[in-house]
Amino acid sequence: MSIVAWNARGLGNPNTKRALKDTLIKYNPLITFLSEMKKNQKYLERIKATNKFSGSFYVNPRGIAGGLALWWTENVSIKILRESVKFIDTLVSVNGEDLCQCTFVYGPPYTSEKQQFWANLQNFRHCSTVKWCIIGDINIVANQNDKDGGAPINRSHAQWFLDFMDVSGLIELPIKGGMFTWSNLRCDNDAIAEKLDKILISSDWSLAFPKAIGVLKAAVASDHNPIILILDGMRKKRKKMFKFESRWLLKEECYTSVSEAWAGNPSDNS
Template sequence: MSLLAWNCRGLDNPRTIRFLKEITQNHNPSIIFLSETLSKLNKIEEVCRSLHFAGWWGIEAQGHSGGLALLWKNEGGCTILDVSKQYIEFEVENSQVGRWRYTGFYGCPERDRRRESWAILRDLAGRSTLPRCVIGDFNDMLFVDEKRGGRLHPRSLLAGFGETVASCGLTDLGYKGEKFMWEKSRGNQGWIQERLDRGLANNLW
C-alpha cells in the first residue's frame, strides 16, 4: 500500500490532471490526499472517476482558496473519522498491516494562525493509540535549513512546531529528491524556497 499527498494548487489545470494520471500509473498509490484543490465537489468526483479510484471524500474550496480531497482504491477499507478545512482523518484496514490512522493535513497558511494548526495536531494525536501517520502541507518548518533565501524563519515558529510534533509522539519521515517543495520569485534576487510538505508518523506506524 502506497500513499500520495500533494498540494496541487488547483484541479482545473490540465497539467495537474496529467501529473496525477502519470504518477498513478507509475507508482500505483492506494490513497491520494490533495490539498488546495481550489474546486467544488463535482470536480473532485470527476478526478476520482478519471483515475479509476473506488471512492472519494472532499471539502469544497472557500472562494479562491483551500479545498481538500481524499481518493482511495479498493485495497483495504477506508472509514472517514473526522473532517475540517484543515484535515481529513480516516482509518485504514489492510489485511497485511491491520488497522491504522491516516491524517491528510493542510496547515493554516497565515502565520498568526499557526497555533491553531498545532492545537489541531495535538487534539488528533490524543484520539487514538493506533499506528498513525500525518502527511500533507503543514505550512510550517522544523529547522532553519528548511528555508533558502529571504529572512530567517522566526525561531518561535520553528520551536512551536517542533514542540508540537514531539508532544504528539511523531517523527519526521524524511524525503528523497527535491528538498524545497514551495518557492516564489524564481530567477530573481528575492528567490525563496521552503520545505512545507512532509510526512510524520508515530513509532507504531
C-alpha cells in the same frame, strides 16, 4: 503500496491534471490526498473516475480558495474520524487489517491560526491508540536548513510545530529526491525554496513499516512538489541482460566492430 499527497494549487489547469495522472500511473497509490484544488466535489469526482479510485471524501473550498480531496482504491477501507478545511483525519485499513490512523493536512498559512491548529492535532493522538501517520503541506518551516533564500524563518512558528511533534511522540520520515518541497518559482536573488510538505510518523508506525520511505516528485504545474509515501520501500531495478539481435548481422558495421574487438588486446577491459 503507496500514498500520494500534493498541494496541487488547483486542478482546472490541463497541465496540472496531466501531471497528476502521470504521478498516479507511476506510483499506483492506494490513497491520494490533494489540497488547495479550488474545485468543487462534482468536478473532482469526474477526475477521480478516470483514475480508477473507488472511494472518496471531500472538503469543499471556501469560495475559490482551498479544498481537500481524498481518494482511495477498493483495497482500502477508510473511516473518517473528523475533518475541517485544514485536515481529514482517518482510520485506514488495507484488506481488512487495521493499518493506522492517517491524518492528511493542509496547514494554515495565517499566523493567527497556526498555534491552535497544532494544539488541536495534538489532541487527536490522545484519543487514539493506533499507529499514527501525518502527511501533507504543514505550512511551517521547522528549521533554518529547511529554507533557502528570503528572510530568516519564524522561530515561534517552528517551535509550535516542534513542541507538537515532541508531545505527540512523532518523528519525521526523510524524503528522498530533494531538500525543498515548495518554491516561489522566481530566479536568482528573488528565489525562495522551503520544505513545507512532510511525512510524520509515530515510533510504532515506524516499527510496523521499517522499509517505508518518502519520495519527492518533480514539481509540475504547481509551486509544490508531490510527496509519495512508499510503505514497502523502493524496489531495485534489475540490470538488463545483453541480447544479441540477429538483424545486426545485416549491417556491414557489425562485422567491422566485431573484427576490431577480436583484433584488440584481450587484457584490455576498456
